[in-house]
Amino acid sequence: MYKGMNQTAAQHLLSSMLPYDSMGGMGLYEQTKPSLMYRVPRVIPDQKGRFESDELFRRLSRESEVRYVGFRDRPMEERQMRFAAGCREGHAEIAIVATGTNFQLVFGPGTWGFSSDANRDCDFDKEPGKVHIKSRFILNGVCAKWRGWIDLDRLDGVGCVEFDEEAARIEDVYRREQVERFNQRLREFEEDQRAYRNHHVAAAVERQSQSEHNPDLVDARKKMDLSAGHAPH
Secondary structure, three states: OOOOOOHHHHHHHHHOEEOOOOOOOOOOOOOOOOOOOOOOOOOOOOHHHHHHHOHHHHHHOOOEEEEEOOOOOOOHHHHHHHHHHHHHHOEEEEEEOOOOEEEEEEOOOOOOOOOOOHHHHEEOOOOOOEEEEEEEEEEOOEEEEEEEEEEOOOOEEEEEEEEOHHHHHHHHHHHHHHHHHHHHHHHHHHHHHHHHHHHHHHHHHHHHHHHHOOHHHHHHHHHHHHHOOOOOO
């Protein structure tokens, strides 16, 4: 998140973060099931390479000061209670102080569809007066996680973004399977199209052959030729 990032850019960044799933839509006037609708994979093929080379991730990977930004219009004591309650429910909204850009952190068991230790993702016992948080997400096609701590009284702390090896492996398997399923549907679609064309060509040839051997059609064609001044075939 770049220093001086404006609100529009910050919203674009947040919109590219995927805590979890989004579904594609269908056209209003589809008459048949869209067998070749392609859903873009959630992750890119070389996630680690992108994380290590992209300037955005290099900035995010540095430890920096963060603050809890939920319920900013409420008294401090109420905000402290709401922050602690939100952490126990598995969510917290924080901002990186240097940029003012928000992260909506989501954590806890089942967040990613595989086993997760809730105490490890949100730990109130590791250090007195602080909560240690780990939140997984997908940003710009890369599996990442925010790791850090926040003081329960001051509601500020320190954290950074890391590459999530475990989630990256799982998501890459899903990506490969998704691409292979689409390629298989594409092959089946092309085979169906060929069969459809071959069937109609064969039917047209059959109709042509039948018309040439049907006496009534032959006589009618001769009469039409004579009336038009053409020599009969």
